[in-house]
Amino acid sequence: MIEPLVKVENLKKHFPIKGGVLGSTVGQVKAVDGVSFTIKKGETLGLVGESGCGKSTTGRMLLRLLEPSEGKVYFEGKDILSLSSSEMRKMRRDMQMVFQDPYASLNPRHTVEKILEEPLIVHGMRNRQERKKRVKELLEVVGLSSYHAGRYPHQFSGGQRQRIGIARALAVNPKLIIADEPVSALDVSIQSQVLNLLQDLQKEFDLTYLFIAHDLGVVRHISDRVGVMYLGNIVELSTSEELYDEPLHPYTQALLSAVPIPDVDVKRERIILKGDVPSPSNPPKGCAFHTRCPQAMERCGSERPAFQEMKDGHYVACHLYG
Amino acid sequence: MAELAGTTPPITNPTAAQEERVISPWRDAWRSFRKNKLAMAGMFLVAFFILIAIIAPLIAPYSYDVQKMADKHLAPSAAHWFGTDEFGRDILTRIIYGARISIWVGCISVAGSVIVGSTLGVIAGYYGRFIDMIISRVFDIILAFPSILLAIAVVSVLGPSLRNALIAIALINVPIFGRLVRSKVLSVKQEEYISAAKAIGMKDSRILFQHVLPNSMAPIIVQGTLAIATAIIEAAALGFLGLGAQPPTPEWGKMLADSKDFILDAPWTVIFPGLAIMLTVLGFNLMGDGLRDALDPKMKN
Numbered sequence: 197m198i199e200p201l202v203k204v205e206n207l208k209k210h211f212p213i214k215g216g217v218l219g220s221t222v223g224q225v226k227a228v229d230g231v232s233f234t235i236k237k238g239e240t241l242g243l244v245g246e247s248g249c250g251k252s253t254t255g256r257m258l259l260r261l262l263e264p265s266e267g268k269v270y271f272e273g274k275d276i277l278s279l280s281s282s283e284m285r286k287m288r289r290d291m292q293m294v295f296q297d298p299y300a301s302l303n304p305r306h307t308v309e310k311i312l313e314e315p316l317i318v319h320g321m322r323n324r325q326e327r328k329k330r331v332k333e334l335l336e337v338v339g340l341s342s343y344h345a346g347r348y349p350h351q352f353s354g355g356q357r358q359r360i361g362i363a364r365a366l367a368v369n370p371k372l373i374i375a376d377e378p379v380s381a382l383d384v385s386i387q388s389q390v391l392n393l394l395q396d397l398q399k400e401f402d403l404t405y406l407f408i409a410h411d412l413g414v415v416r417h418i419s420d421r422v423g424v425m426y427l428g429n430i431v432e433l434s435t436s437e438e439l440y441d442e443p444l445h446p447y448t449q450a451l452l453s454a455v456p457i458p459d460v461d462v463k464r465e466r467i468i469l470k471g472d473v474p475s476p477s478n479p480p481k482g483c484a485f486h487t488r489c490p491q492a493m494e495r496c497g498s499e500r501p502a503f504q505e506m507k508d509g510h511y512v513a514c515h516l517y518g
Numbered sequence: 519m520a521e522l523a524g525t526t527p528p529i530t531n532p533t534a535a536q537e538e539r540v541i542s543p544w545r546d547a548w549r550s551f552r553k554n555k556l557a558m559a560g561m562f563l564v565a566f567f568i569l570i571a572i573i574a575p576l577i578a579p580y581s582y583d584v585q586k587m588a589d590k591h592l593a594p595s596a597a598h599w600f601g602t603d604e605f606g607r608d609i610l611t612r613i614i615y616g617a618r619i620s621i622w623v624g625c626i627s628v629a630g631s632v633i634v635g636s637t638l639g640v641i642a643g644y645y646g647r648f649i650d651m652i653i654s655r656v657f658d659i660i661l662a663f664p665s666i667l668l669a670i671a672v673v674s675v676l677g678p679s680l681r682n683a684l685i686a687i688a689l690i691n692v693p694i695f696g697r698l699v700r701s702k703v704l705s706v707k708q709e710e711y712i713s714a715a716k717a718i719g720m721k722d723s724r725i726l727f728q729h730v731l732p733n734s735m736a737p738i739i740v741q742g743t744l745a746i747a748t749a750i751i752e753a754a755a756l757g758f759l760g761l762g763a764q765p766p767t768p769e770w771g772k773m774l775a776d777s778k779d780f781i782l783d784a785p786w787t788v789i790f791p792g793l794a795i796m797l798t799v800l801g802f803n804l805m806g807d808g809l810r811d812a813l814d815p816k817m818k819n
Contacts, residue, residue, distance in 0.1 A: 261713055288719035300710040305543055305732050314728070315718040348542060364714070 557808020563801025635695025
C-alpha cells in the first residue's frame with residue numbers, strides 16, 4: 197500500500213470553558229474528540245456533518261491554524277505537530293486552504309494582484325516581473341482575466357471572489373488543499389461552476405483535497421471517499437458510492453433520507469431525527485448519537501462503539517455491526 | 519445535483535472595459551468626504567491655519583517680540599488690524615506666529631502618541647494574554663487621572679517649557695490611541711483574511727504590518743484629527759497656566775493669560791487669540807467628524 201499523503205490519528209480539540217472569579221477552567225467543549233483518517237494522494241476526501249460537529253475545526257487543525265489538544269497529523273510521513281513555527285511556515289507551501297466566506301477571507305484593502313502576490317513573496321519569489329506573470333497566469337487558471345488584477349475584492353461577485361481565494365491557494369503549488377465549505381456561501385448556480393473548477397484544477401495540478409461541507413449532494417459530486425461526522429467524531433467513512441448506496445450508520449441513513457430527490461413520483465421513507473444535537477460541552481456517554489438514534493440499544497448508552505472496518509474500506513462506529 | 523456535472527464556461531466579463539478606473543477604499547472615502555460641506559469647511563480652516571503657520575514671516579506685518587511701549591493697547595485700526603497688547607506688540611503678528619506653535623504642538627504631540635499608542639495597542643491586541651494585561655492596566659492607570667491634571671504634573675516634574683508641555687500632552691493621549699488600536703486589532707484579528715494570511719505562511723510581523731494595521735488605520739486617522747484639536751486646547755491651557763510656552767513666544771494660551779487683566783479696557787487682546795484657538799479647534803473637529811463619516815463603514819448605508 198502506498199503511503200497516504202495525510203494521516204490523522206486520534207485528533208482532539210478541547211476548548212476550555214473559563215468561568216468563576218479567577219477564570220479557572222470549569223469545563224471543556226469537545227469540538228473534535230478523537231478523529232482518525234487518511235487521505236491518499238490525488239483523492240478527494242469529503243467531510244460532512246451538521247453545524248458544530250467539528251468538521252471545520254478538524255480542517256483547521258490539519259493546517260495548525262488551531263493547535264490540536266491531542267493526536268497526531270502526518271503529512272508525507274512527517275509529524276507536522278512537532279514542527280517549529282518557522283518550519284511550519286515552510287511546510288505551508290504544500291498545504292493550503294480555501295475558506296468558506298469569500299467576503300471575509302480577502303483583505304478589503306488589497307488589490308487582487310497584491311492578494312495573489314503575497315504567497316509568492318512569502319515563499320521567496322523575489323523577481324517582480326516573474327510574480328506579475330504568475331499572478332496573470334493564476335487568474336486565468338481560475339477563469340478570471342488578467343485585467344482583474346488591479347481591482348479590489350469588493351468589485352467582484354461571491355463566485356469570483358471564491359475564484360480569487362482558490363487562486364491564492366494555488367499560488368504556491370500546494371499538494372493538499374483543504375476546502376472549508378468553499379461553496380456554501382454561494383448561489384446554487386455559481387456553486388456548480390466553482391465545484392467544476394475545483395475538479396478541473398485537481399486533474400491539472402494533481403491536487404489532493406479535503407473537502408468540508410454540510411451539503412451531501414455537493415460532497416457526493418466531488419468526493420472519492422466521504423467521512424460523516426457527528427459531535428466531534430467520525431461515525432462512518434467509506435467510498436462515496438458505497439456510502440450513498442448502502443449507508444450503515446443510522447445517522448448517515450437519516451442524513452441521506454433528507455436529501456431531496458428531484459422526482460415527484462419517487463416516494464421515500466424519511467427518517468426524522470428527534471431532539472437536538474447534544475452539547476459538545478457535555479456529550480452523552482457511550483455512543484454520542486444514542487440519544488437520537490432510532491435503533492438505539494441498551495449498550496449504546498454505556499459503551500462507546502469502536503470505529504472499525506466492516507467491509508473493504510468501509511468504516512463505521514456503531515454497535516449494530518459489532 | 520446532476521446538473522453539477524455539466525461543464526460551465528468560466529466567468530468572463532466581455533463588456534467590462536479593459537482599462538477601467540479602480541476605486542480604492544481610500545479614494546472612495548475621499549469622495550464621500552468631499553460631499554460633506556461641514557467637513558470641507560473644517561478642512562479649509564485647518565489648511566488656512568497651516569498655510570499661515572508656514573508663511574508667517576512673509577505675511578506678518580510686524581515683529582512678534584519687539585516691544586514698543588508707546589503703542590500700548592492700541593485699538594484695532596488700519597495699522598494694527600487686531601490692535602496691540604500691553605507691550606505695544608502687534609496682536610495680528612503674534613497670532614500669525616502663534617499658529618506655528620499651536621499647530622506644531624498639536625501635530626507633533628499627536629504624532630508621538632499615535633506612534634507610541636499604536637505600537638503598544640498592536641502588541642497588546644495581537645499577542646494578548648500577559649502582555650495585554652500589563653499594557654492595558656498601565657493605560658487604565660493613566661486614564662484614571664484627569665488629563666489636564668496629569669499634564670500639569672508631568673510639566674511640573676520636567677519643568678515648564680513648550681517642549682515639556684508637548685511631551686506631557688503626548689503622554690496623556692497615548693492610552694487613548696492604545697486602547698483604540700487594541701480593540702481594533704482584536705476585531706481585525708478574528709477576520710478570516712488573517713487566518714488566510716497565516717495559512718499562506720506569513721510571519722507575524724508581515725501580518726501585522728500588511729494586514730492588521732492598514733485595516734485599523736481609519737479610526738486612528740479620525741481619532742488623530744480630533745486629538746489634534748484637544749491637544750491644541752491643552753497646550754493653550756498649559757500656556758495659560760504658565761506651564762507651556764515661555765515669553766516672548768507668542769503662544770495663544772499664553773496671550774490669553776497675559777491679557778486677562780485688561781479684558782474690559784482692551785478686549786481685543788483677549789478676543790483675537792481666543793478666536794484663533796476656537797477656529798483652529800473647530801476646523802480640526804469638523805474635519806475629524808467628516809473623516810469619521812467617510813471612513814467608518816458602520817456609518818455607511
